[in-house]
Amino acid sequence: MQVSIETTSGLERRLTVGVPAERIESEVDSRLQKAAGNVRLPGFRPGKVPMKVMRQRFGAGVRQEVLGEVMSQTFQEAVVQEKLRPAGQPSIEARSLEAGKDLEYVATFEVFPEVDVVEIKGFDIEQPVAEVTDADVDNIIEVFRKQQGSWQTVEREAREGDKVNINYTGTRDGEAFEGGSAENSDLELGSGRMIPGFEDGIVGMQAGQEKTLQLNFPEDYHKEDLQGVAVEFAVAVNAVQEMVPAPLDETLFAKYGVEEGGLDTFRSEVRQNMARELKNAVQGKVKQQVMDTLLEAHESLEVPQALVSREIDAMRGQMFQQFGGAAGKDLDLKSLLPDDMFKDNAERRVKLGLVLAELVSKLDLKADGAKVREAVEELASTYQDPEEVVNYYYSNQEQLAAIESRVLEDQMVAKLLENANIVEKQCSYQEAIGQAQAES
Numbered sequence: 001m002q003v004s005i006e007t008t009s010g011l012e013r014r015l016t017v018g019v020p021a022e023r024i025e026s027e028v029d030s031r032l033q034k035a036a037g038n039v040r041l042p043g044f045r046p047g048k049v050p051m052k053v054m055r056q057r058f059g060a061g062v063r064q065e066v067l068g069e070v071m072s073q074t075f076q077e078a079v080v081q082e083k084l085r086p087a088g089q090p091s092i093e094a095r096s097l098e099a100g101k102d103l104e105y106v107a108t109f110e111v112f113p114e115v116d117v118v119e120i121k122g123f124d125i126e127q128p129v130a131e132v133t134d135a136d137v138d139n140i141i142e143v144f145r146k147q148q149g150s151w152q153t154v155e156r157e158a159r160e161g162d163k164v165n166i167n168y169t170g171t172r173d174g175e176a177f178e179g180g181s182a183e184n185s186d187l188e189l190g191s192g193r194m195i196p197g198f199e200d201g202i203v204g205m206q207a208g209q210e211k212t213l214q215l216n217f218p219e220d221y222h223k224e225d226l227q228g229v230a231v232e233f234a235v236a237v238n239a240v241q242e243m244v245p246a247p248l249d250e251t252l253f254a255k256y257g258v259e260e261g262g263l264d265t266f267r268s269e270v271r272q273n274m275a276r277e278l279k280n281a282v283q284g285k286v287k288q289q290v291m292d293t294l295l296e297a298h299e300s301l302e303v304p305q306a307l308v309s310r311e312i313d314a315m316r317g318q319m320f321q322q323f324g325g326a327a328g329k330d331l332d333l334k335s336l337l338p339d340d341m342f343k344d345n346a347e348r349r350v351k352l353g354l355v356l357a358e359l360v361s362k363l364d365l366k367a368d369g370a371k372v373r374e375a376v377e378e379l380a381s382t383y384q385d386p387e388e389v390v391n392y393y394y395s396n397q398e399q400l401a402a403i404e405s406r407v408l409e410d411q412m413v414a415k416l417l418e419n420a421n422i423v424e425k426q427c428s429y430q431e432a433i434g435q436a437q438a439e440s
Contacts, residue, residue, distance in 0.1 A: 003078045011087070011110045011304050017078050019070060019103040027066045032058060067097060075107050085112040088306025110304040115358040118297040121419040125289050128282050129424045130432040132274045139430075140270055145245035148252055157204050158240045160190040164202055165238040172231050179223075180231070184238065195221070202235060210236045257384065274429065276378070281432050283410075290413050290420075294355055295348065303350045311346035312339050356409065365411055367404040375403050 002018035032054045039049050041057070071092060079086055090109035096102065151163055158164050164187055170180025189199045201213040213233040217226040246252050253259075253266045261268075316337045359365075380389035393399050427435075 001074055001077065003081060005082055005084075008108070010302055011113055013084065013109060013111055015075070015078055015082070015084075015090075015107045015109070017071075017074050017105055017107065019074050021100055021102050024063070024066060024070060024103055025100070027070070028059065028063045031062050031066065035062070063099065067094075067103065070103065071105055078107075086110070087112050087304035088310070110306050112304065113302055113354065115298075115301065115354050117355065117358050117362055120293055120297050120416065123293045123420050125286055125417065125420045125422045127286055127422050127424050128427050128432040128435065130278060130282070130427050130429050132271055132278060132429050136274060136429040137267055137271050140274060141248070141267070142245065144256060144270075145248070145252065146243055148246035148255060149243050150246075151241040152244050154240055154242050155207070156240065157206050158189060158202055158237065159242075160199075160203060161188070161243065163188045163241045163243070164205075165241075166202070167236045167238065169234045170231050171234075172226075172229060177226070177231070180233070198233065201233075202237065205235075205237045205240075207237050207239050210234065273382070276382075278429055278432055281435070285432075285435060286417070287410070287413050290416055291352060294359075294416075295352060298351065298355050301351055301354065303347055303354065307350045308343070308346050309339075311349050312342045315342040315346060356412065359412055360408060363412065363415060365408060365415070367408040368411060371407045371411070372400075372404050375407050376400075379403075 001020070004016045006014050008014050029051075032051060035058065036049050036051065036054050039054070039058075040046055041049050041053065044050075044053070071094075075090060075092070078084075087110045090107040092105055092107050094103075094105045096104040154162075166185055166187060167183045168181060168185070170177060172180075187193060187199065187202075189203060191199070193199075195215060195217055197215045198213060201211065201215075205211060211234075213235060215231055215233060217223075217229045217231065219228045221227045248263060248266075250262075253262070256266070256269070258266045258269050316333055319337060319342075320333060376390055376393045377386065380386040380393075383389045393403065
């Protein structure tokens, strides 16, 4: 087998491979001979079909099959011989496929880059410092009570937080515009669902009252023909309802997984969950800064576009599933969710993955079994039967590998933080959680 290689650009390589005709033809003959023992053709006894006839009837198909397998095999042999690490599948172009002649083909593909890890020291990390207070627990419990509460009609003026049922008609220069009218529409005041000033204008109105609101659409409104336009909305209030939170009783506690122990146990469970969420938020904030520092230090690292394309496909699929999508055979996801939506993040993920893999190798890190167990048990603690969840993870290698990967990443972050300047920043629970959500 003859192999020559050239670098076309960056990470792209072009491999020209020549395979002696004897390797192809001997394999074709071997397969035809084996097949001859089972082939039944009119005019010939079973197993007695001459090779000349076998070649005429089946030679072309068998040869095509052999060519495909030989190209696949010899490509693998060639990349091992040349010590290459392909990133993704090659594009193969045959140059010579004629029977009796040497096979020649060209394989074009990208290779993994050589990652020269840059040592990072003295970088600044801002670490949020917060705690879960009684007031924080009270606020979350109030959210739970409202989630399980009910709306009740009241005979008073509407306030922020109330839900109103309204009819409204929007006009522009005296003419109604598309999408500007509705009847018996429910609106929670303070939700920000309507344009600025609309909900504020209804505050103070009672059922049976009408009002005309003089408003302007925002300059960045999604419909260009209404951007910055002055309009009027004639609004009639049909009903006003207020939220009556669910009582703090066993029924509420049970809905959030607390079957016994009353209010004290419920508050304790809520506080533990909040503390876990706070811990994860702080760790996530710190980890994100470390990753940003790593990416900045390896900004010039070139990444294989084959890996980027694969990551884009994965991100596109994840987004589609998050919105409850079920891919149909006629649905063109690339048109619905084009590559440009994901490309920057995909390149970032691929680059970070390459750097992290090289760092793990360089630092000779392995996932700490005790930390893996701790991570699994912490995750399982949020379920009704933690032991069942732990057993599930340890019986499912794919799921366990994902936990091990996360633990290994955390170990590496801890190692890098040894050389960082950590500045603690006091903040509230809500501020710490809010920062994590904004950056996710």
